[in-house]
Structure formats: C-alpha cells, structure tokens
Amino acid sequence: MKIDNERHLLALLLDRCGTFVAAATLADLLHITPAAVHRHIEALQARGAVIAYHYDAGYCLQEVPVRLYPDFIYDSLSTVRIARHIYYFPRIDSTNSFAKKLAAEGAADGTLVLAEEQTAGRGRMDRTWLAPAFSSILCSIIFFPKLPPAALFRLTMIASVAIVNAIRRICGVTAHIKWPNDIYLGGKKVCGILTEFSADPQQVLYAVVGIGLNVNNEFSEHPELQSTATSLRLERGKTVSRFALLVALLEELDDQYHILNTGGVEAIRRSWEQHALI
Structure with a gap:
C-alpha cells in the first residue's frame, strides 16, 4: 500500500508539475492523512525528486530525478x-x-x-x-x-x-x-x-x-x-x-x-x- 500511495502521489504531482497542490487536496485524493502525504513526499525526495513546500500552497514537483527511475x-x-x-x-x-x-x-x-x-x-x-x-x-x-x-x-x-x-x-x-x-x-x-x-x-x-x-x-x-x-x-x-x-x-x-x-x-x-x- 505504501508503494501504491507513493506512485499515486507521484502521478498527481507529475500531472501538475510546476504547480503547488495543497496537502489537504492530495490527502483527499489519496484517502490518507496530510501527515502520511508528507511522509510519502519525503520518500520521493530521498529518491531524487525536487519537491518544494509552502505552508499555505502545499507541494510542488519542480524537477524529476536525474536517474531514470x-x-x-x-x-x-x-x-x-x-x-x-x-x-x-x-x-x-x-x-x-x-x-x-x-x-x-x-x-x-x-x-x-x-x-x-x-x-x-x-x-x-x-x-x-x-x-x-x-x-x-x-x-x-x-x-x-x-x-x-x-x-x-x-x-x-x-x-x-x-x-x-x-x-x-x-x-x-x-x-x-x-x-x-x-x-x-x-x-x-x-x-x-x-x-x-x-x-x-x-x-x-x-x-x-x-x-x-x-x-x-x-x-x-x-x-x-x-x-x-x-x-x-x-x-x-x-x-x-x-x-x-x-x-x-x-x-x-x-x-x-x-x-x-x-x-x-x-x-x-x-x-x-x-x-x-x-
């Protein structure tokens, strides 16, 4: 389930690459808590994804990893x-x-x-x-x-x-x-x-x-x-x-x-x- 959520989160961010998406919106779409969203974000960042965070605006995928995962x-x-x-x-x-x-x-x-x-x-x-x-x-x-x-x-x-x-x-x-x-x-x-x-x-x-x-x-x-x-x-x-x-x-x-x-x-x-x- 953890991997599925990470992949779904990544897909959502890729669809909106360069645009901030509220943590609450991502949580609702994935049917998980905002805290779980943040944990998955950290996992994606550890794999090289450049994801920005703003308290009000949420998360924004700015750059995919150098590696072709x-x-x-x-x-x-x-x-x-x-x-x-x-x-x-x-x-x-x-x-x-x-x-x-x-x-x-x-x-x-x-x-x-x-x-x-x-x-x-x-x-x-x-x-x-x-x-x-x-x-x-x-x-x-x-x-x-x-x-x-x-x-x-x-x-x-x-x-x-x-x-x-x-x-x-x-x-x-x-x-x-x-x-x-x-x-x-x-x-x-x-x-x-x-x-x-x-x-x-x-x-x-x-x-x-x-x-x-x-x-x-x-x-x-x-x-x-x-x-x-x-x-x-x-x-x-x-x-x-x-x-x-x-x-x-x-x-x-x-x-x-x-x-x-x-x-x-x-x-x-x-x-x-x-x-x-x-």
Whole structure:
C-alpha cells in the first residue's frame, strides 16, 4: 500500500508539475492523512525528486530525478505495449545483451531494458558506443513482431521515426534519418540504433532494438568524436530533460509499433522517407 500511495502521489504531482497542490487536496485524493502525504513526499525526495513546500500552497514537483527511475516512467507513460515492463540498471555491460536473454526466456512484448551507463555498449558492426553515465538514453526494447526475417528492417524504421518525432516534440529541432540505423542533427550523428534478432526461415522469433541517444553529452573526454558526433545539448545550447525525452520516445515508438501491427506499412514508409537524408 505504501508503494501504491507513493506512485499515486507521484502521478498527481507529475500531472501538475510546476504547480503547488495543497496537502489537504492530495490527502483527499489519496484517502490518507496530510501527515502520511508528507511522509510519502519525503520518500520521493530521498529518491531524487525536487519537491518544494509552502505552508499555505502545499507541494510542488519542480524537477524529476536525474536517474531514470522506472516508477517515474511508469506514472508518466500512456503506452499500450512499450515499456509496460522495465528492467533498470545504473550500470550494465550491454542493454542489448541482457534484452536478448530476456527475449529468449519469453519476456513480454515491448519490455524495456534501461541503463544509465554501459561498459560494453555496441553499435553496428560491433563498434564501441561511448557515453558517460547519466548523459544519454541507453536502452533496448524487446519485440515479438509477426514479420518474416526479410522484413525485419521495418522495426529499425519505426524506431528511427519514433526518435525523430520525440526529438522534435521535446526539443523543437528537426533530426534526420541516415540509412540504415543512424539519426543525424546538424550534420553529425546524435543517435544510433542496433537491431538484433533470432529467427527461423519463415518468422522472426524475437527482435531487440537498441537505442543510444546522445542527450547531454559534451565529448570533452573524447575530442576525436567532436567532428562526427553531437548531442541535443550541444545543438540546443542548454540541458535537455532525459526523462521527458525518454517518455516521448517510448510513446512515439508505441504509436509506430501499433501502426506496424495493424498493417500500416505504407504509412511507416512515408514517415521514414519524410525524415530521411537524401
């Protein structure tokens, strides 16, 4: 019950982020006492939520934690399939490697594996993917698509479109897709996609789509990348909320996956071509 109340309280504050809500109002909505509300507020603050308090006005969620905690994600999502199950790691070797193990064991369609840092992150052709902790969105999504192996590229296409849409939605900038698996912004790479799968001759058994999106990277420790890679922070000149961007990305991907599953291949192709680099 304690965890449920904390999650419900968080959801109420997220819906009113930046606005004060009276303690009595929160208590009535949650059917608990104002003192219990305060205890739950302290628990959320201990997990990194920045919540202001005013004696008359009540509580105001001012900032979500730096860490991409699953509870915060769950309470902000409006997805049907994507990220209804989340595995979260502060540090992992590779989200794709872990996701493939889960998929082989029968994980749910749309399961998300999320990490703050990878020690063995990989891109296409086994290139190393470098990203300091808490700077990027590093995740893998498990799919069980009804596709033949020859059509697997459609998953990479919907991921590309979802990423571009999420960047535009949160950052107000236009990114472009470079075939087969890169997203470019300002002439430099801002995101990479790695799709891995298991299949028999007729059917994809499962697929894992890994995403590495440079959000607040600065590349000061890797100057050799500065001529070819960029981040949303570098392009916008200010810090970008990884939380808001991740939620937008998951919701956009959920929309695109629904279109794919309902036969909207032509709509996906048109969206992809609209954002493709010529």
